[in-house]
Amino acid sequence: MISSLALTDFRSYAAATLSIEAASVVLHGPNGAGKTNVLEALSLFTPGKGLRGASAPEMGRREPGETTGRAWAVAAVLDDGQHETRLGTGVLSPGGARRIVRIDGETAPPGRLLDHLRPVWATPEQDRLFSDARAARLKFFDRLVFAADPDHAASVTTYEKALKERLRLLVDGAEGREADPLWLDALEIRLAESGAAAATARASALATLQTAIDARGDRPFPQADLGLTGEAERMAAEGADADAIAARLREGLRAARARDAAAGRSLFGPHRSDLTALHREKNRPAAEGSSGEQKALVLNLILAQLTRLAGQPAAPILLLDEAPAHLDAARRAALFDEIEALGLQAFLTGTERALFEGLEGRAQFVRVEAGRFG
Ligand SMILES: Nc1ncnc2c1ncn2[C@@H]1O[C@H](COP(=O)(O)OP(=O)(O)OP(=O)(O)O)[C@@H](O)[C@H]1O
Numbered sequence: 001m002i003s004s005l006a007l008t009d010f011r012s013y014a015a016a017t018l019s020i021e022a023a024s025v026v027l028h029g030p031n032g033a034g035k036t037n038v039l040e041a042l043s044l045f046t047p048g049k050g051l052r053g054a055s056a057p058e059m060g061r062r063e064p065g066e067t068t069g070r071a072w073a074v075a076a077v078l079d080d081g082q083h084e085t086r087l088g089t090g091v092l093s094p095g096g097a098r099r100i101v102r103i104d105g106e107t108a109p110p111g112r113l114l115d116h117l118r119p120v121w122a123t124p125e126q127d128r129l130f131s132d133a134r135a136a137r138l139k140f141f142d143r144l145v146f147a148a149d150p151d152h153a154a155s156v157t158t159y160e161k162a163l164k165e166r167l168r169l170l171v172d173g174a175e176g177r178e179a180d181p182l183w184l185d186a187l188e189i190r191l192a193e194s195g196a197a198a199a200t201a202r203a204s205a206l207a208t209l210q211t212a213i214d215a216r217g218d219r220p221f222p223q224a225d226l227g228l229t230g231e232a233e234r235m236a237a238e239g240a241d242a243d244a245i246a247a248r249l250r251e252g253l254r255a256a257r258a259r260d261a262a263a264g265r266s267l268f269g270p271h272r273s274d275l276t277a278l279h280r281e282k283n284r285p286a287a288e289g290s291s292g293e294q295k296a297l298v299l300n301l302i303l304a305q306l307t308r309l310a311g312q313p314a315a316p317i318l319l320l321d322e323a324p325a326h327l328d329a330a331r332r333a334a335l336f337d338e339i340e341a342l343g344l345q346a347f348l349t350g351t352e353r354a355l356f357e358g359l360e361g362r363a364q365f366v367r368v369e370a371g372r373f374g
Helices: 035-043 110-115 124-131 134-148 151-174 181-216 231-237 242-263 291-309 329-342 353-359
Strands: 002-010 013-019 024-028 072-079 084-091 100-103 106-108 117-122 224-229 274-279 315-320 345-350 364-369
Touching: 002 035, 002 084, 024 035, 024 329, 024 353, 035 072, 035 117, 035 315, 035 345, 100 110, 106 110, 110 117, 117 134, 117 291, 124 134, 124 291, 134 151, 134 181, 134 274, 134 291, 151 181, 151 242, 181 224, 181 231, 181 242, 181 291, 224 231, 224 291, 231 242, 274 291, 291 315, 291 329, 329 353, 345 353, 353 364
Parallel strands: 024 345, 024 364, 117 315, 315 345
Antiparallel strands: 002 013, 002 072, 072 084, 084 100, 100 106, 224 274
16 A cells, blocks of 8 residues: 655645554545645656646646746655565756656556556546536447556557548548558558457446446446447457457448548447446446436446456555545445455545545545545
């Protein structure tokens, strides 16, 4: 577990350290105190832009009137009972855009963080996940896939880059500038291969998550029947191999060229897939549910994710922003019991300590105020 955290010029924190003594940590304090900033700092111990999807310069502390974020650092000690690992990330110069990662003092590729820690987060933005825009939902799901299957991020990045290039060529072609047909073919091959890999990883993650949801029963949250729209994902779920899926994607991409060029958008491919969920008990689409119901479904999905990650060598940690929002007292209590039963480390935020009554005596309570720990 993480045994200490140090923030230097990160968001609202000039210099703050927190020594962690319990598996669960409750951060409570008024609005704007800096609670979410702590979760964001912890979410940077995995590749990517963290829980707010922010850029590195945004995270550097700015005094009123300052336009450039300072050089910042987040450091943690990970203690597995046998030995300690020091994890660090930050930028070295004011406004620096590239965050670097250090493990035990050595600069390391961000992907190496996955050998040590797998943060999973739930934020208030997900309260309407199922009625939100499709792209946000797919991104959420891709992150769940990636946490257990790091290659998935590379497939998605390769795919998205090639998709942009293909569209540029097609639009250029439509405007009369000659598009190199060989280059277009090459891009579509790359799209088909990375798209098939991504769809296969998604289908397999979906099956594992559904099994975990089913095994969890309905404790403490309602269950979802998950699905993925998208032809490639359907083929993968039915057992088609990557070559067959890639061949189908190539065919579809080729057929979509004229339409994409005219629309100025890429209308075919697994970037248009979607995660669907049915509230099992009510037999209704999750999208029709209230914020509280959607939150409960998302939390069940996140708990299922944690169950499947628990089998892996790198420890999952749970970051729950505004955890008690939308949850009634019974669900809150059940959530706390569940976190303890999973034996994982969790960081929870909320404005009132009283909302975490069920964790009194079981968690470490930290008062946060104006970028300081009380
Ligand atoms: N780069 C930055 N430099 C300085 N302060 C920042 C920076 N980025 C954000 N802040 C400040 O951090 C504070 C927000 O912190 P945070 O979102 O963690 O609050 P919170 O305790 O989670 O609040 P809430 O309960 O409203 O969600 C704001 O006061 C904001 O101005």
